[in-house]
Structures are given as C-alpha cells and as structure tokens.
Amino acid sequence: MSNSLELLNLRSIFSVSNATRLIQVAESLGVFALLMIVVIGASIIAPGFFTYTNLTNTLITASITAVTGLGMTFAIAMGGFDLSVGSIQVLTAIVAAGLLSIVDAPLAILGAIFTGLALGLLNGALISKLRLPAFVVTFGMMSIVRGIALLVTQGQSVMITKHIEFGLLNNGKILGLPVPFIIMMLVFIVLSLLLKHAPFGRHACAIGGNRAAAIVSGINVDRVTIAVFGLVGVTAAISGVMLSSQLMIVDATLGTGFELQAITVSVLGGTSLSGGHGNLVGTVFAALLLATIASALNILNVTAFYQYLALGVLLIFALAIDTARRTFIAKSLLSRA
Amino acid sequence: MEEIWALFLSRSESSAGRPHVRPLCHYDHYLSCRPIPPGSWPRRLRLRTEQTSYQEPILSLTGISKQFPGVKALDDVDFSLFPGEVHALMGENGAGKSTLINIISGLLHPTSGKICLAGEEVILTSAIQAQKVGISTITQEFNLVPELTVAENIFLGREPTVQIGLLDWREIKRRASQVLNELGLNVPLGQRVAYLSVGDRQLVEIAKALSMEFRIIMMDEPTAALNAAEVARLFEIIERLKQRGIAVLYVSHRLREIFEIADRVTVLRDGKRVDTRRLDGLTEDDVVTMMLGRALKKEAAVYQAIPVTEKAALSVKNLTAPGFVTDISFDLHVGEVMGCAGLVGSGRYELTRALFGLLRISGGEVKINGRLVPLTSSNDAIRYGIYMLPEERKIEGIFPDLTVRENLLISAQRLFRRFSELLINADDEEKRYEGMRNSLDIRASSSGQKITKLSGGNQQKVMLGRALVSNSRILLLNEPTRGVDVGTRVEIHAAIRRLAQGGYAILVSSSDIPELVSVSDRCLVLSAGRTKGLLDRAQISEDNITALAIGQEITGDNQ
Numbered sequence: 022m023s024n025s026l027e028l029l030n031l032r033s034i035f036s037v038s039n040a041t042r043l044i045q046v047a048e049s050l051g052v053f054a055l056l057m058i059v060v061i062g063a064s065i066i067a068p069g070f071f072t073y074t075n076l077t078n079t080l081i082t083a084s085i086t087a088v089t090g091l092g093m094t095f096a097i098a099m100g101g102f103d104l105s106v107g108s109i110q111v112l113t114a115i116v117a118a119g120l121l122s123i124v125d126a127p128l129a130i131l132g133a134i135f136t137g138l139a140l141g142l143l144n145g146a147l148i149s150k151l152r153l154p155a156f157v158v159t160f161g162m163m164s165i166v167r168g169i170a171l172l173v174t175q176g177q178s179v180m181i182t183k184h185i186e187f188g189l190l191n192n193g194k195i196l197g198l199p200v201p202f203i204i205m206m207l208v209f210i211v212l213s214l215l216l217k218h219a220p221f222g223r224h225a226c227a228i229g230g231n232r233a234a235a236i237v238s239g240i241n242v243d244r245v246t247i248a249v250f251g252l253v254g255v256t257a258a259i260s261g262v263m264l265s266s267q268l269m270i271v272d273a274t275l276g277t278g279f280e281l282q283a284i285t286v287s288v289l290g291g292t293s294l295s296g297g298h299g300n301l302v303g304t305v306f307a308a309l310l311l312a313t314i315a316s317a318l319n320i321l322n323v324t325a326f327y328q329y330l331a332l333g334v335l336l337i338f339a340l341a342i343d344t345a346r347r348t349f350i351a352k353s354l355l356s357r358a
Numbered sequence: 359m360e361e362i363w364a365l366f367l368s369r370s371e372s373s374a375g376r377p378h379v380r381p382l383c384h385y386d387h388y389l390s391c392r393p394i395p396p397g398s399w400p401r402r403l404r405l406r407t408e409q410t411s412y413q414e415p416i417l418s419l420t421g422i423s424k425q426f427p428g429v430k431a432l433d434d435v436d437f438s439l440f441p442g443e444v445h446a447l448m449g450e451n452g453a454g455k456s457t458l459i460n461i462i463s464g465l466l467h468p469t470s471g472k473i474c475l476a477g478e479e480v481i482l483t484s485a486i487q488a489q490k491v492g493i494s495t496i497t498q499e500f501n502l503v504p505e506l507t508v509a510e511n512i513f514l515g516r517e518p519t520v521q522i523g524l525l526d527w528r529e530i531k532r533r534a535s536q537v538l539n540e541l542g543l544n545v546p547l548g549q550r551v552a553y554l555s556v557g558d559r560q561l562v563e564i565a566k567a568l569s570m571e572f573r574i575i576m577m578d579e580p581t582a583a584l585n586a587a588e589v590a591r592l593f594e595i596i597e598r599l600k601q602r603g604i605a606v607l608y609v610s611h612r613l614r615e616i617f618e619i620a621d622r623v624t625v626l627r628d629g630k631r632v633d634t635r636r637l638d639g640l641t642e643d644d645v646v647t648m649m650l651g652r653a654l655k656k657e658a659a660v661y662q663a664i665p666v667t668e669k670a671a672l673s674v675k676n677l678t679a680p681g682f683v684t685d686i687s688f689d690l691h692v693g694e695v696m697g698c699a700g701l702v703g704s705g706r707y708e709l710t711r712a713l714f715g716l717l718r719i720s721g722g723e724v725k726i727n728g729r730l731v732p733l734t735s736s737n738d739a740i741r742y743g744i745y746m747l748p749e750e751r752k753i754e755g756i757f758p759d760l761t762v763r764e765n766l767l768i769s770a771q772r773l774f775r776r777f778s779e780l781l782i783n784a785d786d787e788e789k790r791y792e793g794m795r796n797s798l799d800i801r802a803s804s805s806g807q808k809i810t811k812l813s814g815g816n817q818q819k820v821m822l823g824r825a826l827v828s829n830s831r832i833l834l835l836n837e838p839t840r841g842v843d844v845g846t847r848v849e850i851h852a853a854i855r856r857l858a859q860g861g862y863a864i865l866v867s868s869s870d871i872p873e874l875v876s877v878s879d880r881c882l883v884l885s886a887g888r889t890k891g892l893l894d895r896a897q898i899s900e901d902n903i904t905a906l907a908i909g910q911e912i913t914g915d916n917q
Binding site: 218224226227229230235239240241296297 | 714716735736739740748757760780781824828
C-alpha cells in the first residue's frame with residue numbers, strides 16, 4: 022500500500038544534506054523503523070491486516086489524525102499546543118453534516134473550515150492579547166466548543182442524507198490512492214512549504230526557540246501566534262470534514278481524546294515540546310504508526326479500551342526519547358568555543 | 359581550615375577508592391608558584407612538601423586531549439592549579455578554553471589524559487560529581503532560582519533542617535548572613551534573586567560556592583556583565599578567596615583584569631597550550647602575542663575622526679520611560695558613533711529599549727530624520743529604520759534552533775506583506791548571507807550551520823549582520839563586544855567605525871569603558887536614569903566617563 026508514500030518521503034528526506042537535517046532524518050527514520058516493525062509484526066500475527074481493504078482503512082484513519090497532527094506540529098514548534106482540536110474537529114464535523122442538508126458539498130466544507138479557522142483565531146487572539154498560556158486558553162476552549170457542539174445538536178446524531186457524493190471524500194480514489202490520503206499529502210506539502218520556506222514558519226520556530234529574542238528581533242509575535250492557532254483550527258476542521266465523510270453520521274461525543282492523538286503523533290514524530298523546530302515528515306509517519314497499532318488491535322479483537330493504553334504509552338515513550346535526544350545534543354554542543 | 363581540608367581529602371580518597379597515584383610533576387610550574395603560608399596547607403600535603411619542599415597543585419591535568427568529530431579541541435594540554443593562586447586562562451574563541459573548563463567541571467570527558475585532584479587521580483563524570491570533589495564553576499549563566507530568596511538559593515539542595523525534617527530557618531539565615539558578610543555583600547537575605555542586579559547575583563553564586571567549602575572555583579567571564587564598582591568588589595572577594603587558600607581559575611577576555619588579579623596565566627591557541635607564565639614581568643602585548651601568535655593592531659588606532667554631519671538621524675527630546683529613564687535629550691547625527699555609558703541601573707539599556715519600542719514611553723518625543731514617530735513596538739521601530747541589538751546575546755539575541763543564515767535574516771523578513779514574498783527565495787537569502795559573511799568576516803562552516811556552534815565573536819558578528827540586513831540606518835548596539843575575544847573585538851570596533859563612515863548613525867551602549875573611548879565621537883553618560891553629561895571627543899577619557907557614571911563631576915573646566 023504505502024510503497025509510493027514511503028518512496029516519496031524517503032526521497033524528500035534524503036535530498037537534504039546539512040547536519041541539522043541529518044538529525045531530523047534520524048528522528049524520522051526512528052519512527053519509520055518503528056512503523057515498519059509494527060506493520061510487519063501486525064501482518065504476521067493479525068491475519069487480515071495486510072489486505073487491501075484494511076490497509077486502505079488504516080491509511081484513511083492515519084490521514085485524519087495526520088492532518089491535525091501537522092497543524093499541531095506548527096503550534097508545538099512555536100512553543101505552544103492546542104488542546105481544543107478534538108472539540109473543534111467534532112463541531113466542524115457537525116457543521117459540515119448539518120450544512121449538507123441546506124447547501125452543496127463545497128459550501129458545507131467551506132463553512133466547516135471557516136468555523137475551524139474562526140475558533141483557531143479566537144484561541145490565538147486570547148493567548149496573545151490576554152497574555153494567557155496556551156494551555157489554559159485551549160483547555161477552556163476544549164470545553165466551550167464541546168458544549169456548543171452538544172447544544173447545537175441537542176445531543177442528537179446528525180445523519181448525512183442529502184448530497185451523498187460527500188462520501189467520496191472518504192471512499193474516492195485518485196490514481197488508486199484514497200482521497201483522504203491525497204488531502205493529507207496536500208496539507209503536508211503546503212505546511213512543509215510554510216514551515217521551511219516561508220517567513221511565517223521561520224518566525225514560528227523562532228518564537229518557539231527563543232521568545233525574548235523574537236520580540237527583540239522585531240517579529241510580530243502576536244500576529245504569528247494568532248495565525249498559527251488559526252492554522253491549527255483549519256487543520257482540525259479539515260479532519261472534522263474528513264471524519265464526517267467517513268462516518269456519514271456524527272454526534273457531539275466524537276473526537277474525545279483526539280487532541281492527545283494529535284500531540285502524540287507530533288511529538289512521536291520528533292517535534293520537541295520545548296519548541297523551536299517541527300518535523301512534519303515524522304508526524305505523518307507517527308500517525309501511520311498509531312493507526313496501524315489501532316487497526317492491528319482491532320483485528321486481534323482486543324477491546325478498544327486498550328488503544329488508550331497504547332496511546333498513553335507511546336506518548337510517554339516519545340517524550341522520553343525527546344528528552345534523551347535533547348540531553349545528547351546538549352552534550353555534543355558543548356564543543357569548543 | 360585544616361579540618362576542612364582533611365574532610366575534603368578523605369572524601370575524595372574514599373570516592374576515588376583506588377591507590378594513591380603520584381601525578382607527573384612539572385617542576386617548572388612548581389618553581390613559579392608563589393609560596394603559601396604553611397599553616398594553610400593540607401595536613402597530608404604538608405608532610406610531603408616537607409620532604410620535597412615543593413607545594414603540590416590542588417588540581418593538575420596531564421596530557422589532556424579532547425577529540426570532537428572533525429576537530430581536535432584540546433591537544434595534549436598540561437595544566438596545574440595551586441591552592442591560593444588566581445590562574446588566568448586565556449585564548450581566542452575556539453582556542454579550547456571552554457572545552458578545558460567543561461572537562462574540569464565534569465561536563466566533558468577527555469579523550470585522553472589524566473586529572474589529579476590533590477595528587478589523587480580522579481575521573482570526573484558529571485557536574486555534580488565535580489562539585490562533590492570540590493570544584494565549583496561560576497558561569498555567565500547563573501544556576502540560581504530567580505523565584506527563591508538569596509538565603510534559599512545559597513542553601514538550595516542542602517538546607518539545614520530541624521529534627522522532623524522541617525527547614526531550620528534560623529540556621530539558614532545565620533549561615534547565609536555569615537557567608538554574605540564575609541563577601542561584603544549587602545543584600546537582604548529575604549530578597550528574591552529575580553530582583554537582584556547581575557553583579558549581585560554573581561556574588562550570591564560565589565557565596566553559594568563558599569558555603570559549600572569548594573577548594574577550586576572556576577569563573578568564566580565573571581566581569582562580562584559587571585560595572586566598574588562591581589568589578590572592584592569582585593576582585594576584593596577574589597583576593598579574600600586567595601587568602602583562604604582557594605584556587606581560582608579565571609577566564610576573561612579582558613587583559614587588564616588578568617593583570618590586575620591573576621598570578622599566573624595559561625594561554626591556549628588552537629587547542630594547544632602555548633605557555634604558562636607568571637604575570638609579573640609580562641606585558642599585555644606579550645600575552646596578546648601569545649594568544650594570537652602575532653602582534654595585535656593597537657586598539658587606539660581604530661578611532662579616526664570622520665566628519666560628522668549636522669543632520670540629526672535620531673533626535674530625542676525629554677524622553678521619559680517611567681521607572682527607568684527621565685528627561686533624556688540628545689541628537690544622534692548621520693555618520694556619528696555616540697557612546698552611552700552608565701552603571702548597571704543607570705537606564706542605559708532601558709534607553710535603547712525605549713527607543714526600540716520595547717518600553718512604554720510616558721513623555722517626550724522621538725524624531726527620525728526630522729519626522730515625529732510613535733514607538734510602540736520593535737516591529738514599528740524597524741519600519742522607521744531603528745534597530746537595536748540586545749545586551750544579552752544568549753537571552754535575547756540568538757535563536758538556538760535556527761541556522762546561521764536564518765538567524766542573520768530573521769529581522770529582514772516581513773510577514774504577510776506581499777503575496778510574492780510568501781515564500782522565501784533561497785538563492786536571494788544565500789546571496790544576502792554571503793554578502794554579510796564577507797563584509798563582516800563571519801567564520802561559519804556553512805550557512806546551514808547551527809548558530810550555537812559558532813564562537814561568541816562570530817555569533818556577535820551575526821547579530822551585527824542582522825541589524826544591517828534589516829535596512830535600518832540607526833543602530834542601537836548594546837554591549838557589542840561582550841564575551842568576544844580580543845581579535846574579534848578589534849574587528850567589531852573597526853566595523854562600527856566603518857559603518858558610521860558609510861552613513862549610519864550608531865549609538866553604542868556599553869559597560870566596557872575602554873570600548874567607548876575607542877569608538878565614540880561623543881559619549882552620553884547616564885546616572886540614575888538621567889543624563890549626567892555629554893562628552894565630546896576631546897573630553898572622552900576613561901577617567902571622565904567613570905567619574906560621571908559614578909555620579910561625580912568631571913575634573914577640569916570642561917563639562
């Protein structure tokens with residue numbers, strides 16, 4: 022399945038040369054190696070894992086997580102994170118589903134994305150203008166947005182009955198690849214450009230690396246903060262739309278724990294919670310890893326409750342790796358001067 | 359004193375747990391060491407010295423080499439430190455000073471070579487272990503907890519307790535005040551460290567080292583952030599440490615200090631030890647020649663009067679930033695370098711911050727090229743053509759995760775300005791970086807190198823480059839040569855003069871008075887947030903600047 026994906030990513034990794042990127046390659050390869058081990062292991066012990074249908078489904082699940090994970094990587098690179106993505110995902114999924122009964126699919130999607138953007142910008146504005154920690158603001162928003170979702174639906178499910186072509190967002194194939202995967206790759210390419218080749222990404226990394234220096238260097242910290250959280254909102258909304266098209270029936274209890282998944286894939290992918298840099302390739306691999314584990318556990322008839330255990334273990338594992346890596350780098354930086 | 363020594367020695371013995379190994383002797387060093395009154399010698403050492411009539415070094419390093427991937431940072435370096443001596447370690451950036459210090463403080467492990475402490479071979483594996491055997495390092499970054507008080511910081515991690523495990527506050531206060539009294543440090547014990555000046559923080563750090571009975575204190579650029587009075591106080595304290603038989607390893611770029619305080623100097627160049635010499639009988643030029651391997655262009659030669667235009671690039675009138683500076687007025691002309699002197703707390707840094715839109719201004723006006731401008735953010739300030747370099751490069755300057763090129767160009771990029779500028783043009787960036795690298799002679803292995811891999815001097819050049827690519831013609835430079843080696847210092851001073859000649863208007867705010875004398879056309883002196891004087895070139899001298907800075911009037915009829 023993921024042959025073409027691996028080739029693409031490996032090439033993009035190996036085409037860079039300098040030492041900084043080498044570290045990043047090593048990090049991505051670490052997750053990649055883990056992913057390969059899990060895929061091979063799952064293929065052996067879980068018959069039915071390595072089938073076309075299952076691999077496609079795994080890829081779709083991974084893509085939904087990856088899209089928000091990619092946005093989250095931006096926020097973490099800037100030294101923050103967003104706990105409200107799960108709630109934003111579910112609200113935008115509901116908005117998309119609800120709008121589909123009134124308008125065409127493109128407009129419904131646009132409506133959902135604008136909802137996500139608005140909520141993200143609100144997050145950013147509260148953080149930068151009220152000088153509140155991202156943790157507090159997004160934690161509060163997590164509850165607020167979830168509450169809005171419950172109020173809007175009155176606790177009922179919303180089923181998509183009109184404009185069934187909306188489901189193509191999930192079932193469709195382009196060149197044999199599932200559409201969600203294509204969407205994820207598009208998000209990946211755009212965000213890669215923004216992170217590495219645009220002032221926006223560099224400023225975000227600068228703020229994450231040294232906030233005081235960013236202020237002194239004339240970086241508009243408030244504006245970048247608002248924009249980054251707006252971006253995270255948009256990615257959460259894209260995930261929401263994808264979720265909506267996957268399930269075709271949504272309710273306000275979906276997406277709990279999604280923020281944890283998004284943060285985990287980002288950190289597992291090699292983006293340090295201390296900020297300063299982001300590893301988007303690693304995020305994608307980590308999302309695939311997470312989806313593979315979930316799928317294998319499913320096939321093995323392990324109750325879904327264990328997936329929470331696996332997620333938590335992975336997060337702690339990823340943080341431990343990150344700490345070890347930083348200690349190593351700190352030591353190797355103590356060279357001559 | 360003897361008990362402490364005995365304690366220390368027995369502890370190092372038990373922790374080493376191996377038979378006594380006699381260190382290789384370097385009698386030339388022994389001969390050149392000043393005698394210490396026998397009473398302050400450790401008991402066991404005294405026995406031996408009675409036999410040999412030479413004193414043993416408290417610390418001796420033999421044949422230390424350190425290999426980093428691609429670089430030999432230290433090559434067969436011998437070094438010894440005696441109780442009661444102040445030993446200066448000098449060398450240009452990249453000579454291996456930091457590596458040597460890191461090895462002694464346990465942060466790095468030598469590739470080969472031997473470290474002996476009071477005659478016992480030790481293997482230092484961590485900073486904590488180095489502290490346990492009595493080696494304290496006071497670096498530019500303090501290991502103090504800003505939110506805790508002075509007393510709490512001094513006893514952090516080894517607080518005296520009463521029986522049931524509660525803190526023994528009376529004992530903490532008693533012992534803390536005893537140590538502080540010894541140092542002549544007059545700060546309230548209950549003061550939070552966050553509210554102390556840099557100089558006072560450093561003394562708290564020294565107090566901490568003293569309270570732990572350290573035998574070796576390493577000071578890495580201790581005066582970098584201190585004003586003249588604080589430096590004098592620090593030297594008094596170092597003198598007292600000497601008398602107590604403590605060995606002080608002193609690293610500084612400031613030659614004058616070395617001659618004032620140190621007994622011996624070890625000079626490193628390219629990872630090798632050039633020589634270890636007594637300082638009596640050496641001149642500053644000798645040391646510089648040892649460091650560079652050649653004679654230095656004289657600093658004074660940097661200043662050449664250039665015609666300063668009458669055009670005021672920056673005109674400041676009655677500027678007040680509440681709590682920091684009051685009623686400051688001056689004109690900074692195109693082509694002029696204006697110095698700005700003042701003790702810590704004089705408002706020197708705050709003045710530049712206010713002019714860069716980082717401090718709230720409550721009164722007065724600022725005109726740029728005759729146009730009144732509101733300064734509310736650094737972003738605005740850059741748009742109006744003002745750029746400020748911060749005082750603390752590490753804290754407010756460099757982005758440790760970014761490359762040299764990204765660091766250099768960080769202020770040159772604007773966000774969301776035009777669609778065509780949405781993405782960075784890599785070729786264009788590389789070109790701009792190359793231009794700056796050539797004109798400032800930045801030594802980096804590539805534009806993609808991490809900034810933290812560069813020496814302090816080269817980092818500072820990147821900072822200067824950052825100011826230049828921002829398209830600002832008014833530069834406010836704070837401490838342009840802090841933590842920079844002598845060679846680079848001269849280069850930076852020359853660059854500042856060259857820029858002024860090229861039509862920049864430059865304000866150099868510095869605690870380094872010789873620096874101000876060497877680059878300034880005029881010099882503004884602040885004291886307690888107010889203008890104390892504005893010296894013209896003829897009046898600029900270290901004495902005049904110092905006198906005004908400490909609040910005196912200058913002698914003579916000019917003023």
